[in-house]
Amino acid sequence: MVKLLASYNEQVSGVVLGNAPQNAKYTSPDIQKEILHVIANKVRNTIRSEIGEAKFCIIVDEARDESKREQMAIVLRFVDKKGFVQEHFFDLVHVRDTSALTLKTDISKVLSNHNLNVKDIRGQGYDGASNMRGEWNGLQALFLQECPYAYYVHCLAHRLQLALVAASREVIPIHQFFSNLTFIINVVGASCKRHDELQAYHAAEIAQLVAAQELESGRGLNQMTTLKRAGDTRWGSHLNSISSLIQMFNSVRSVLSDITIGGSTYAQRGDADAAYNMNEISIPDMSSNYAGSRGRSRRQKDPLTVEHHYRIEVFLAGLDSQLQELNTRFSDHTMDLLILSAALDPQDRYKSFNINNICELVDKFYPDDFTEQEKYHLKYELQHYELDVPYHVDLQEVKTIETVAYYDHEMQILEEACPGKAELTEDMSPEQWALAYDENMSFGKLMTNSSASVNSLLKWSRSLPVQALVSAIFYQMNAWFVHRRDKVADYNPSLSLMRRHLHSDRRG
Numbered sequence: 001m002v003k004l005l006a007s008y009n010e011q012v013s014g015v016v017l018g019n020a021p022q023n024a025k026y027t028s029p030d031i032q033k034e035i036l037h038v039i040a041n042k043v044r045n046t047i048r049s050e051i052g053e054a055k056f057c058i059i060v061d062e063a064r065d066e067s068k069r070e071q072m073a074i075v076l077r078f079v080d081k082k083g084f085v086q087e088h089f090f091d092l093v094h095v096r097d098t099s100a101l102t103l104k105t106d107i108s109k110v111l112s113n114h115n116l117n118v119k120d121i122r123g124q125g126y127d128g129a130s131n132m133r134g135e136w137n138g139l140q141a142l143f144l145q146e147c148p149y150a151y152y153v154h155c156l157a158h159r160l161q162l163a164l165v166a167a168s169r170e171v172i173p174i175h176q177f178f179s180n181l182t183f184i185i186n187v188v189g190a191s192c193k194r195h196d197e198l199q200a201y202h203a204a205e206i207a208q209l210v211a212a213q214e215l216e217s218g219r220g221l222n223q224m225t226t227l228k229r230a231g232d233t234r235w236g237s238h239l240n241s242i243s244s245l246i247q248m249f250n251s252v253r254s255v256l257s258d259i260t261i262g263g264s265t266y267a268q269r270g271d272a273d274a275a276y277n278m279n280e281i282s283i284p285d286m287s288s289n290y291a292g293s294r295g296r297s298r299r300q301k302d303p304l305t306v307e308h309h310y311r312i313e314v315f316l317a318g319l320d321s322q323l324q325e326l327n328t329r330f331s332d333h334t335m336d337l338l339i340l341s342a343a344l345d346p347q348d349r350y351k352s353f354n355i356n357n358i359c360e361l362v363d364k365f366y367p368d369d370f371t372e373q374e375k376y377h378l379k380y381e382l383q384h385y386e387l388d389v390p391y392h393v394d395l396q397e398v399k400t401i402e403t404v405a406y407y408d409h410e411m412q413i414l415e416e417a418c419p420g421k422a423e424l425t426e427d428m429s430p431e432q433w434a435l436a437y438d439e440n441m442s443f444g445k446l447m448t449n450s451s452a453s454v455n456s457l458l459k460w461s462r463s464l465p466v467q468a469l470v471s472a473i474f475y476q477m478n479a480w481f482v483h484r485r486d487k488v489a490d491y492n493p494s495l496s497l498m499r500r501h502l503h504s505d506r507r508g
Contacts, residue, residue: 002027005035047088048114050080055369056116057123059087060107060132060139062098070095072103074110077123083405100131100139118143121150122366128154128162149366151337156330161235163325168238170321173314178230181241184275185227188255190268197258199224201251227252286310337365346398350390355382 006013056078065071072095077087093106108118124140126132132139133154140152168174188194203224209215227248230241245252259272286307343357359379362370370378389395389404398404 002032002035044090044114047076047090048116050086050088051076051078051116052081054078054080055120055122057125058107058121059125060103061127062095062103070098072106074107077125079405083402083408085402098131100134100137100142103131103139104142118150119147121147124150124152126152126154128159149368151334151365153334153337156338157235158233159329160326161233163329164238164322165232167318167321167325171314171318174318178238180278181245182230183271184245184252184256184278185229185241187259187271187275188252189227194255194259195226198226198248198251198255201254202248205250337361340365344401346395346401346404349396350386353386353390355379355386358382 002016006016056076059075059077060072062070062072072093073089074091074093075087076090077085080086091110093110095102095106111118121143124143126139130138133152134141140150143150144152168178188198206215210217225244225247228237228240228244230238253276256272256276260269260276263269263272284306286305288306290304290306290309340357340361342352343354343361345352359375359382362375362378394407395404398407
């Protein structure tokens with residue numbers, strides 16, 4: 001740590017390690033921890049200064065470290081003074097337990113120590129544990145009692161995954177399917193030897209198909225893969241697991257057959273044989289009677305067809321279970337917030353932009369963050385936004401609202417930088433501009449001052465980024481010419497009429 005600091009600062013390098021006076025090496029554990037503490041405080045103070053008076057969101061998760069101590073990580077998400085979305089790790093706090101009240105007390109203490117008001121929280125992001133998402137006594141509920149606008153949002157993709165996993169376990173045939181899938185993957189991937197054998201069979205199969213021209217070859221195609229496991233917390237993993245088994249189906253059968261014959265123990269041979277027999281699935285006659293309806297009421301005398309079983313008892317039952325889980329995990333309040341917030345998404349040329357939804361978002365979810373006057377003018381400002389921004393050349397293809405904020409920030413820089421320099425030739429009166437006009441449609445003084453003005457623009461704009469430099473020259477010169485043209489037209493109306501006449505002649 002001391003070496004790192006010394007490499008960045010010559011003054012520090014002059015008083016530490018070999019250059020330290022007497023035995024002051026600054027390498028003892030206590031001194032190292034104190035240095036880390038000082039650096040951490042400076043980082044937190046910098047983050048606090050970036051937040052300023054803005055609202056912010058908290059993201060919290062807890063985990064047990066190597067020493068078996070429960071640690072809580074706190075991350076702050078906010079929009080800085082420049083309009084950019086920032087997300088910074090803020091603190092790591094040891095907690096006695098993971099109860100909602102304990103976590104809430106420790107989080108509030110950290111925020112209070114840095115003059116961050118709980119009432120300025122506008123979002124909470126936690127996992128789906130009961131102590132976090134509890135509707136009455138969870139951490140999110142405790143913060144909502146103190147700040148009604150601190151809306152809790154559990155990762156929607158994670159929540160969707162959990163809903164689908166729970167729904168799949170409610171329908172017995174679907175649960176059995178994924179249980180068998182997991183069993184096959186466990187048997188085939190139980191050792192490195194079996195994995196290598198699977199890869200060899202798969203490579204040989206690919207080579208055979210390519211030689212028979214049944215498989216397209218090319219760069220990036222036919223990459224070696226393996227069986228993928230389905231995880232409850234990894235969205236899309238169930239589909240990837242099924243797809244990998246379909247892709248390597250023949251290779252999996254070959255490996256299972258080898259284990260059944262040459263397995264070292266009876267348990268391995270038995271498991272492999274059971275997994276191999278799962279692959280032997282006959283295609284049923286959908287119009288025939290279904291004979292596997294165990295557990296049904298004996299009073300049920302009407303025969304069921306195989307089609308009825310798969311359509312009603314499997315497919316529709318699975319859909320019903322999914323809808324119930326989705327309604328449970330996605331509340332109406334959360335969905336309203338999500339749908340209304342989507343109106344701010346600038347993708348697809350502001351396809352989702354909706355003035356009424358944005359106004360409803362303000363009135364329903366953040367009424368105290370806007371004054372009555374701001375609410376009154378908001379709709380009219382959004383109407384101007386809808387007519388201007390989506391058709392702006394630089395903003396038509398933006399993907400995030402942060403890009404819009406970046407562009408707005410760049411324009412503010414230009415407005416702050418241009419005033420004294422952008423006056424250009426303000427000392428010239430309209431009379432002088434009118435006198436500069438002649439029958440040949442030339443502007444003597446205008447051409448002379450253009451060179452000086454462009455040179456002046458280049459001098460003050462050297463420190464700007466390339467994009468800002470080009471924008472500065474274009475917008476300022478354009479505004480300058482338009483401003484002067486209007487002044488000349490106001491002084492000499494015949495000039496404006498002549499311009500229109502010449503313009504119409506050119507069109508003709």
